[in-house]
Amino acid sequence: MIVPLDEGIRELVHDGDTVALEGFTHLIPVAAGHEIIRQGRHDLTLARMTPDVVYDQMIGAGCARKLVFSWGGNPGVGSLHRFRDAIQNGWPVPLEIEEHSHAGMANRYAAGASGVPFAVLRGYVGTDLMGQTASIKTIDCPFTGERLTAVPALNPDVTIVHAQRADRAGNVQLWGITGVQKEAALAARRTLVTVEEVVDELEPVPGQVLLPSRVVTAVAEAPGGARPSYAHGYYIRDNSAYQEWDAISRDRDAFERWLESDVYGGARPAREGRIP
Amino acid sequence: MTATAYTADEIMTVAAARSLTSDMACFVGIGLPSTAANLARRTHAPDLWMIYESGTLGTEPDTLPLSIGDGVLADTADTVVSVPEIFNYWLQPGRIDVGFLGAAQIDRYANINTTVIGDYADPKVRLPGAGGAPEIAASCREVIVIVRQSRRAFVDKVDFVTSVGHGGGPGDRERLGLLGKGPTRVITDLGILEPDPNTRELTLVSVHPGTTVADVRAATGWDLAVAPDLAATEAPTASELSVLRSLTGA
Numbered sequence: 001m002i003v004p005l006d007e008g009i010r011e012l013v014h015d016g017d018t019v020a021l022e023g024f025t026h027l028i029p030v031a032a033g034h035e036i037i038r039q040g041r042h043d044l045t046l047a048r049m050t051p052d053v054v055y056d057q058m059i060g061a062g063c064a065r066k067l068v069f070s071w072g073g074n075p076g077v078g079s080l081h082r083f084r085d086a087i088q089n090g091w092p093v094p095l096e097i098e099e100h101s102h103a104g105m106a107n108r109y110a111a112g113a114s115g116v117p118f119a120v121l122r123g124y125v126g127t128d129l130m131g132q133t134a135s136i137k138t139i140d141c142p143f144t145g146e147r148l149t150a151v152p153a154l155n156p157d158v159t160i161v162h163a164q165r166a167d168r169a170g171n172v173q174l175w176g177i178t179g180v181q182k183e184a185a186l187a188a189r190r191t192l193v194t195v196e197e198v199v200d201e202l203e204p205v206p207g208q209v210l211l212p213s214r215v216v217t218a219v220a221e222a223p224g225g226a227r228p229s230y231a232h233g234y235y236i237r238d239n240s241a242y243q244e245w246d247a248i249s250r251d252r253d254a255f256e257r258w259l260e261s262d263v264y265g266g267a268r269p270a271r272e273g274r275i276p
Numbered sequence: 277m278t279a280t281a282y283t284a285d286e287i288m289t290v291a292a293a294r295s296l297t298s299d300m301a302c303f304v305g306i307g308l309p310s311t312a313a314n315l316a317r318r319t320h321a322p323d324l325w326m327i328y329e330s331g332t333l334g335t336e337p338d339t340l341p342l343s344i345g346d347g348v349l350a351d352t353a354d355t356v357v358s359v360p361e362i363f364n365y366w367l368q369p370g371r372i373d374v375g376f377l378g379a380a381q382i383d384r385y386a387n388i389n390t391t392v393i394g395d396y397a398d399p400k401v402r403l404p405g406a407g408g409a410p411e412i413a414a415s416c417r418e419v420i421v422i423v424r425q426s427r428r429a430f431v432d433k434v435d436f437v438t439s440v441g442h443g444g445g446p447g448d449r450e451r452l453g454l455l456g457k458g459p460t461r462v463i464t465d466l467g468i469l470e471p472d473p474n475t476r477e478l479t480l481v482s483v484h485p486g487t488t489v490a491d492v493r494a495a496t497g498w499d500l501a502v503a504p505d506l507a508a509t510e511a512p513t514a515s516e517l518s519v520l521r522s523l524t525g526a
Contacts, residue, residue, distance in 0.1 A: 076342035179345075
């Protein structure tokens, strides 16, 4: 149940898997993403509502074959340049995309968590996404006849989230902005959670989400594992790191130097995410 | 800079803030919309109910967030809900008065593109994509767009409809079954545009001080109509500017 991060990734994430590392600005599982890069995973279908810097890094490192997403940017800064390079130039490998809106992705995870094959919403109508994304269809309500939109359940092979705490039995507690993590975890076949700390007993926190151990496959302790995003109650968002990523990611050579020093070299923040 | 001098971005932000009132619930996008909404809340609209798509309802940040999910938004919110809840329970049923959006491209019917410049399959520039915008544009009671005006951004027809404005003209929103009124105002660094009540085409209704109609038309990629009762935007007051600068650190 409680495993070192490298072992958790090795056991649970396989080449060709559909993998969701979720986190909506907060609690982004960055250390887990870097471990996936270090282990050289490839041909992954990466799913996430808001692929940001860590997905840019994984795409640039060649881990992904396909991206399922709704907003791919560097929040508050601009575009993702490794993502852009993969789509526009196929570097380092071509990247297929399956593009949704936030409402659509949130409902896809909710359907996945609910064990139904699709979700229904008012969405996408009149947009060009309907013509580009095969997994958006219209459906007539069987009760009112109203025309609505259907999107298929998203059931990742493995969902990875970062949380503040877990106990030794593997019950996981997260709080603050909890995004779509509960749905993404419950939709997945396997769930890996990295945590700031493993504690003897979980003290309740207002507004918390609790993932009972029976829906958690493994927990890995990874203090600082959400940096440069933040962990409410532990550390704040490193806004300057997001701004600095813009320059690093614009240039392939700068990116490869960064990979060497910060991921393969095991420097921060990857080392912080490792079990000693 | 004297108290009365201001930049083009500052008058744009101030004009946008003035569009918001204290009784509104406002779905706020990051960047210029967030700056304008926070300015409104600190000046004439202290009870503006700000919502960010990260799930923070009624947030009152004491500093400007860089992202839609900064910790300060959660710390100062009335409540924090999940992302499925914000879209399904709050946005979708039409509970939000105003959606406040930015754009990379906007066209004469206020359709918005934040997805690609050029062809979707072989884009000239790949942009971040939709995020929450398609459903914000569909379901908020009205939408205000804030975007810097240029021929690159103000195009006759967007390369990709990420979020529907007024479609191809009168009756399109109704035909599509969209709940809200769509974009009611577009605020730029040069002036203010609103859809003509009959044609739904964006029409210049106000120019900012020091800007001419010719300037605005030169920065628009279609033959921009001008309202017969064209107004002049009131210059930012010293107090609006001082609050804005305390937010942006300018």
